[in-house]
Amino acid sequence: MSKFPKALIVLLSAGVALPAFAADGGKLGLGRPATQEEVSAWDIDVRPDGTGLPEGHGTVAEGEVLFTDNCAFCHGDFGEGIGRWPVLAGGQGTLTHERPEKTVGSYWPYLSTVYDYVRRAMPFGNARSMTGDEVYALTTYILYLNDIVTDEDFELSKENFTDIYLPNEANFISDSRYDEPFNTEKHQPCMTDCKAEPAKITMCARILDVTPSSVEDDGAGTVD
Amino acid sequence: MSDTTEKPAGGMNRRDFLKAGLAAGGAAAFGGAAAAAENDPLITEVQDWNRYLGAGVQAAPYGVPSEHEPHVVRCDVEWLTASTESSVNFTPLHELDGIITPNGLCFERHHGGVADIAPADHRLMINGLVDTPLVFTMQNLMRFPRENRVYFLECAANSGMEWRGSQFNGCQYTHGMVHCVMYTGVPLKLLLEEAGVKANGKWLLAEGADAAAMTHSIPMEKALDDCLVAFKMNGEALRPEQGYPLRLWVPDWEGNMWGKWLRQLEVGDEPWQQREETSKYTDLLASGKARRFTWVMDPKSIITNPSPQMPITHGKGPLVISGLVWSGNGQIKRVYVSIDGGRNWKTARIDGPSFFKALHRFYLDIEWDGSPLLLQSRALDEHGFYQPTKNELRAERGENSIYHNNSVQTWHVKEDGTVENVEVS
Known part of the structure; x- marks a missing residue:
């Protein structure tokens, strides 16, 4: 009792109302308003319609220097990818192949994603280190590596950014999984004699033998 | 002899242990109750742990698994x-076993390493x-008022390496990008109401504080x-690799949406078409078209035991x-199990809690006659959706989708009890 503040004892004994429970849907008044500078520091996303692009510009030539110094170590001088690091250029026309190569030029639907991602997460291990102009220059150079821009003097800027479309944009479709036969037929599953013949093994993992600690643990695939 | 079949001996790695177990298991002496009774020194002789005092309290202020379980760990695939x-x-x-994944064993997927953030330095912005x-x-x-929920989290790429054919010998590798824990947190709705979402606020961009942002x-x-x-996860603070101190929780949708180290929630009127929802986490079909915003994780099941890493010994x-x-x-x-590669099925027994959108544990108790088995399991959910076969899935999508492979898995159990990942006709 000795630790109990005297003032509180007085309040309680005087019958002062205890704090009310928050009403459903009511605000609790927690947190504080964000300042404009704080919002600007974190709100760096860019959308396909250009929303979020900063003022600035960059050329193919400027981009080439930056790319060689900051990106080529992983992505290769021509965006071909070193080892398992992402391939950035080429691959057009391979999406229906056995081993498609998904690059900015062959797969990515929107250029804004390149700007947004480079600015927020690249170079790998030194994120947020590029200026707005440098990101414009790198984005321009990646377009050049993919033959989407062919003029070496081309300059990308906030003003002309949304004039550029990536070639694969139209090939993105909405989720159509629920049109697939096994997702539309709501029948009772077969329980007996569901196959005319006994099941035969058609493939085994030991052919590839890529499981870690197995003899040849170097397989194919990706988790992207 | 029985001790070598039931627990790993010190100094043996997992593979040696399995081999030893298989060798012993093949011996005629291991026929069950009918085996000749021989005095077991583990019973007839007083053991050290029975004579001498064990460790006192506080020997491990934060407890760790038994030293006899060193093989129970997460594994990666370097290549x-x-x-x-x-x-x-x-x-x-x-x-x-059961349905809850221990915190230290929940799979990890990072895009820029594990961010190290002191909770006092963490901020969440809504803008x-x-x-x-x-x-x-x-x-x-x-x-804010809190809720507790048990939900599964599955990476969209779980089983993604198995599209073209059987590749990994182990359910850890074929299906191990899933976990199920109880989270404690604040409904996102309450935080958004606190900021007041405008009428045209139809989308939310969640951003992490890690080096991949x-x-x-x-x-x-x-x-x-x-x-x-x-x-919180399973009652304690989130593990760093699971987004400490704050994680977004998006039940039954792709794991990559469960933003770790959550620091920003931006409200907008259109999607942002970020890298992880355009160049990645989109499902390329054989036609060259690619599905996007494939959020929901479809019905799926996997037999964890026996399996290639857990043979019958x-x-x-x-x-x-x-x-x-x-x-x-x-x-x-329901969940069905076949021992003949999908020709005949039995309904398995689901045991333990059956939470909405959580992992469920199933069992089928059989008498194994020692002949080869082709084990499969097949899920059926409350809306009538079931797991397709691998061939059904490939016929619709081709082999380059990477994501959302929820097809039926086959394990080939051989006469010696070893198990292999296979495909069947």
Whole structure:
């Protein structure tokens, strides 16, 4: 009792109302308003319609220097990818192949994603280190590596950014999984004699033998 | 002799142990109750642990697993990715039972390494199309009403390496990008209401504080429905690799949307088309078209035991077939098990809690006659969605989708009890 503040004892004994429970849907008044500078520091996303692009510009030539110094170590001088690091250029026309190569030029639907991602997460291990102009220059150079821009003097800027479309944009479709036969037929599953013949093994993992600690643990695939 | 079959001896690695177990299990002496009774020194002789005092309290202020369980760990596959900071490891499903994944065994998927953030330094900002952009400290967030929920989290790429054919010998690798824990957190709806979402605020961009500043667009309908901003998992603080101190929780949707190290929620009127929802986490079809915004995780199941990493070492006789089943569409209605490669099926027994959109544990108790088996399991959820076969899935999508492979898995159990990942006709 000795630790109990005297003032509180007085309040309680005087019958002062205890704090009310928050009403459903009511605000609790927690947190504080964000300042404009704080919002600007974190709100760096860019959308396909250009929303979020900063003022600035960059050329193919400027981009080439930056790319060689900051990106080529992983992505290769021509965006071909070193080892398992992402391939950035080429691959057009391979999406229906056995081993498609998904690059900015062959797969990515929107250029804004390149700007947004480079600015927020690249170079790998030194994120947020590029200026707005440098990101414009790198984005321009990646377009050049993919033959989407062919003029070496081309300059990308906030003003002309949304004039550029990536070639694969139209090939993105909405989720159509629920049109697939096994997702539309709501029948009772077969329980007996569901196959005319006994099941035969058609493939085994030991052919590839890529499981870690197995003899040849170097397989194919990706988790992207 | 029995001790070598039942627990790993010190100094043996997992593979040696399995080999030893198999060799012993093949011996005639291991026929069960009918085996000749020989005095077991573990019983007839007083053991050290029975004579001498064990460790006292506080020997391990934060407890760790028994030293006899060193093989129960997450594993990665080195050749899959260019660096460990942008990579994945896998939950050892074959070693677990029940439905809850221990915190230290939940698979990891990072895009820029594990961010190290002191909770006092963490901030969550809500901005964009809101009445008042707000900043919360962790202390602020702990004062909102909380909820506890058990949900599964599955990476969209789980089983992604198995599209073209059987590749990995182990359910840890084929299906180990899933876990199931109980989260404690604040409904996202309450935080959004605190900031006041404007009428045209139809999308939410969640961003992490890590070096990948991982982002994903989430429709507002989902955000207001059942998303949670979580700070506890299985009762304790989030593990660093699971987003400490704050993680977004997007039940039954792709794991990559469950933003770790959550620091920003921006409200907008359109999706942002970020890297992880355009160039990645989109499902390329054989036609060259690619599906995007494939959020829900479909019904799926996997037999975890026996499996390639967990062969049968006890010989013929009673055998517990055990596995996990789940569906992003809701509750599991039934799970079926086949021992002949899908020709005939039996309904397995689901045991333990059956939570909405959580992992379920199933068992089928059989008498193994020692002949080869082709084990499969097949999920059916409350809406009638079931797991397709691998061939059904490939016929619709081709082999380059990477994501959303929820097909039926086949394990070939051989006469000696070893198990292999196979495909069947």
